[in-house]
Amino acid sequence: MTQLFKFDFSKQRSKSPESKQQSVDNKESAQPITTPTMFSAKRPITTNISSISSKLEMSDELFNEYRQYIYKASGIYFTDAKKYLLEGRIARRLAVNKLHTFEEYLQLLRSPNGRVEMNGLFEAITINETYFFRANQQFEALEKIIIPETISAKGNTFNPIYKIWVAASSTGEEAYTIAIIILEKLKNRYPQVQFQILASDINNAVLEQAREGVYKEYAIRNVPPYLLKKYFRFDGTSYHLVDEVKRMVKFSNINLYDSQQMRAVRGMDVIFCCNVLIYFDTTSKQQVVSYLYDSLNKNGYLFIGYSESLHGVSKAFHLIHLPKAMAYKKV
Numbered sequence: 001m002t003q004l005f006k007f008d009f010s011k012q013r014s015k016s017p018e019s020k021q022q023s024v025d026n027k028e029s030a031q032p033i034t035t036p037t038m039f040s041a042k043r044p045i046t047t048n049i050s051s052i053s054s055k056l057e058m059s060d061e062l063f064n065e066y067r068q069y070i071y072k073a074s075g076i077y078f079t080d081a082k083k084y085l086l087e088g089r090i091a092r093r094l095a096v097n098k099l100h101t102f103e104e105y106l107q108l109l110r111s112p113n114g115r116v117e118m119n120g121l122f123e124a125i126t127i128n129e130t131y132f133f134r135a136n137q138q139f140e141a142l143e144k145i146i147i148p149e150t151i152s153a154k155g156n157t158f159n160p161i162y163k164i165w166v167a168a169s170s171t172g173e174e175a176y177t178i179a180i181i182i183l184e185k186l187k188n189r190y191p192q193v194q195f196q197i198l199a200s201d202i203n204n205a206v207l208e209q210a211r212e213g214v215y216k217e218y219a220i221r222n223v224p225p226y227l228l229k230k231y232f233r234f235d236g237t238s239y240h241l242v243d244e245v246k247r248m249v250k251f252s253n254i255n256l257y258d259s260q261q262m263r264a265v266r267g268m269d270v271i272f273c274c275n276v277l278i279y280f281d282t283t284s285k286q287q288v289v290s291y292l293y294d295s296l297n298k299n300g301y302l303f304i305g306y307s308e309s310l311h312g313v314s315k316a317f318h319l320i321h322l323p324k325a326m327a328y329k330k331v
Contacts (some may be wrong), residue, residue: 056094058087058102065106066090070125073118074202075257075284089124096120123205130170132177132215133222135274137324138303139177142270143185145322146301150269151190153299161194165265165295167256167273169199172210172249173219174272176241179248180231198265200254207251213241257284262291269297275305282312289314293330302328 058066066086067078078086090105097117099105108117133139147162154160166175175197182195201207220228220239232239254261256276271292277285292302293316302317303325304310310317310328317328 056087056091056102058083058090062102062106063087066102069106069109070121071284073257074122074255075280075288076125077279077281077284086125090121092124093117093120119204123203126203129275130173131219131222132173132180133224134174134177135303135306135325136222137322138272138274138327139181141322141325141327142178142303143181146270146327147186147190150299150301151193159192159194161196161267162190163268163270164195164197165268165271166197166199167254167271167292168276169201169207169210169251170203171206171215171219172199172213172251173215174274175199175210175249175251176213176245178272179245180227182248183231183245184227195248197249198252198268199249200252202253202255204253207253210249210251211246213246215239215241256288256291259291262295265295267297268295268300270301270303271296272303274303275308277304277308277313285313290316293317296330298330300330302330304328 060083063078063080063083063086071077087102090102094100094102094105097105097108097120099108108114109121151160151162154162164178166178169175179197182197186193187195199210201210215232216238220232223232228239231242231245233242234240254265256262256273273288273292277288280288289310293314296302301320310319316330318331320327320329
């Protein structure tokens with residue numbers, strides 16, 4: 001199969017959702033929901049979701065149909081205890097599509113136009129909690145141990161390429177943090193190395209925001225002041241990432257549960273897939289982790305979230321204890 005990701009991303013896809021985290025929010029707001037307008041000057045559309053959802057109730061049979069539909073498409077699994085959450089999230093899409101029942105919306109998803117609306121569904125059921133320099137222990141291990149080790153193993157390769165993949169990258173903070181570390185700490189040390197960073201998500205809305213590289217105070221709160229001054233431009237309300245950093249990261253829509261897409265991602269030296277696996281059931285975890293394993297070079301490293309583990313999921317990796325972090329190595 002042709003490898004899609006040789007880092008020629010001149011053609012980017014547009015809006016589809018499912019994110020950094022292919023994750024399911026545990027909190028459902030009863031407040032009116034305002035459609036995000038970060039990409040448009042249009043007036044936000046405000047809909048009182050609580051008034052809609054309070055009039056609707058999803059039967060157990062219909063909930064199971066939705067659950068299986070979402071699971072088959074993404075690997076995300078809603079337990080019975082999350083039924084109320086799914087109801088509230090889908091109620092948002094009813095309002096957007098001017099529909100009146102959960103049955104009508106499921107019919108829409110299964111219709112010829114369903115693939116387009118699937119983007120809206122995934123945007124509604126996933127969350128994207130991230131910020132710059134969130135996992136400093138992992139980044140320190142990447143900079144001081146893993147990258148030097150892996151580059152050394154490449155030997156005297158002419159213009160070696162070093163590939164890092166941030167899977168489920170959300171709005172880009174994690175990938176851009178790695179780019180800043182490379183520019184600040186590693187580029188001069190390894191001038192012959194071509195560093196390439198792929199950042200992916202299933203949610204095209206967050207990918208679009210990531211490409212813009214514009215962030216609020218919350219996202220940059222952990223950025224050291226000297227780096228903030230060097231790599232961001234403040235316009236009075238938002239922080240704009242400089243082009244030098246943005247050019248280092250290529251964003252693409254990739255569904256971690258899609259075997260065809262995942263088979264096309266190869267030759268990675270390091271993969272970050274943090275705080276994603278906790279939202280899959282065991283079967284989905286095993287499938288996704290096997291894809292990640294195949295995407296790595298031999299002796300490549302996989303980072304997952306601090307609360308996550310591959311115990312009972314995969315025996316293919318070796319767990320490596322680093323000074324302040326842990327990683328899984330393909331041997």
